[in-house]
Amino acid sequence: MEINLCIPAIPARVSPIVIETGLAAALGQHLKRVAQGRELFWVWDARVWELWQRRVACLNWPGLTSERLLLFDATEVNKRLAKVEELARQLVRAGADRMSFLVAVGGGVTGDVAGFLASIFMRGIPHVHLPTTLLAQVDSSVGGKTGVDLPEGKNLLGTFQQAQAVYIDPQFLETLSDEQFTQGMAEVIKMAMLGDGDLWSYLETNSSRILNREATPLEHIIAASCRLKAQVVEADERESGLRRILNLGHTVGHALERLSDYRILHGNAVAMGMLAATRLAVCLGLVADGVFGRLVALLEVYGLPTRIVGDYSPEAIVEALKTDKKQLAGKLHFIVPTDIGSVVQRHDLDLAALNEVLDDLRDR
Numbered sequence: 242m243e244i245n246l247c248i249p250a251i252p253a254r255v256s257p258i259v260i261e262t263g264l265a266a267a268l269g270q271h272l273k274r275v276a277q278g279r280e281l282f283w284v285w286d287a288r289v290w291e292l293w294q295r296r297v298a299c300l301n302w303p304g305l306t307s308e309r310l311l312l313f314d315a316t317e318v319n320k321r322l323a324k325v326e327e328l329a330r331q332l333v334r335a336g337a338d339r340m341s342f343l344v345a346v347g348g349g350v351t352g353d354v355a356g357f358l359a360s361i362f363m364r365g366i367p368h369v370h371l372p373t374t375l376l377a378q379v380d381s382s383v384g385g386k387t388g389v390d391l392p393e394g395k396n397l398l399g400t401f402q403q404a405q406a407v408y409i410d411p412q413f414l415e416t417l418s419d420e421q422f423t424q425g426m427a428e429v430i431k432m433a434m435l436g437d438g439d440l441w442s443y444l445e446t447n448s449s450r451i452l453n454r455e456a457t458p459l460e461h462i463i464a465a466s467c468r469l470k471a472q473v474v475e476a477d478e479r480e481s482g483l484r485r486i487l488n489l490g491h492t493v494g495h496a497l498e499r500l501s502d503y504r505i506l507h508g509n510a511v512a513m514g515m516l517a518a519t520r521l522a523v524c525l526g527l528v529a530d531g532v533f534g535r536l537v538a539l540l541e542v543y544g545l546p547t548r549i550v551g552d553y554s555p556e557a558i559v560e561a562l563k564t565d566k567k568q569l570a571g572k573l574h575f576i577v578p579t580d581i582g583s584v585v586q587r588h589d590l591d592l593a594a595l596n597e598v599l600d601d602l603r604d605r
């Protein structure tokens with residue numbers, strides 16, 4: 242299955258997102274075509290390399306030699322500028338130049354770091370993604386955001402550089418832990434809630450096949466998520482308006498992550514953020530109560546939180562969400578559902594209602 246991402250500002254270019262179980266076997270041909278004679282260099286999540294090197298050794302992927310392979314210890318603490326410099330120096334020593342081409346293999350951390358590196362190396366070289374976590378396959382590999390963290394906050398340095406292509410082989414998820422799989426499911430549920438009611442019904446009806454990681458349902462939910470993300474990014478690449486809807490659940494989610502010093506995992510935080518946004522929408526009369534019930538049921542099925550865990554007072558959460566870089570000019574900015582599959586952006590948030598909702602959702 243192929244989805245084509247076309248950014249109006251770069252009309253001559255179409256970036257394919259190819260989704261297929263077993264795609265790895267044909268990746269060599271895809272890469273030769275997309276690289277157009279440029280020399281390939283590889284940035285791999287070291288853990289993924291360890292797990293998959295034997296299986297990919299026989300696939301004849303171009304340029305995958307020890308000299309042109311950079312291993313990256315993919316953790317959030319390594320998502321830093323210093324690591325980008327280290328990788329850039331390795332690239333230079335390995336003979337990379339302005340005509341080189343980068344392939345990023347790994348989860349969202351590797352993709353963000355390698356994409357950032359590609360976008361600034363010798364003023365920019367093209368790159369492609371081979372995402373290996375569910376989160377990266379349904380979200381981070383699509384859309385062209387790259388970046389690294391600062392001690393002051395996540396993703397504070399970054400660029401927009403669309404990948405030339407994204408190659409998604411759900412088979413890579415075989416080795417992903419259940420915990421990481423669940424975190425990725427939070428983003429799939431988010432996508433369904435914000436723009437795809439059919440995907441939502443599919444998630445409700447096919448949960449056991451998805452949780453068993455069967456090929457067909459995985460392809461289905463990945464493709465639906467990528468299609469929706471591509472549509473939103475095409476309409477608003479630089480996040481000046483519509484793209485903000487992708488932050489559904491992330492306003493309160495980010496606040497909870499920061500408050501917990503990132504001990505709350507991202508997907509769990511997004512799940513709790515969606516609960517807050519939906520409950521708030523119910524209180525404001527924007528959405529039917531039944532939608533909140535369906536959200537709770539779906540989160541439960543996929544092993545995500547259905548209450549706000551951790552002993553955080555509503556006041557502390559509200560304080561933390563005011564420092565989010567995505568909040569505009571001091572106004573609290575919120576994405577709230579109006580139905581399953583549709584959302585609105587609100588800038589006129591009633592703090593008292595939010596406090597009440599957060600208090601209501603506390604896991605006592």
Ligand SMILES: NC(=O)c1ccc[n+]([C@@H]2O[C@H](COP(=O)([O-])OP(=O)(O)OC[C@H]3O[C@@H](n4cnc5c(N)ncnc54)[C@H](O)[C@@H]3O)[C@@H](O)[C@H]2O)c1
Pocket residue numbers: 286288289292315316317320347348349350351353373374375376377380381382383384385386387395396413414415416417418421424
């Ligand atoms: N650029 C964007 O638009 C965007 C969007 C969402 C999130 N992000 C970023 O993505 C990052 C999170 O990405 P993530 O959740 O993929 O985390 P990650 O890259 O840290 O991967 C999670 C863990 O899974 C391991 N792993 C990866 N693939 C595996 C596989 N196939 N089998 C076994 N283990 C595997 C990794 O080594 C790591 O330990 C965050 O830094 C976030 O800011 C970016």
Ligand SMILES: [Zn+2]
Pocket residue numbers: 428491507511
């Ligand atoms: Zn997210």
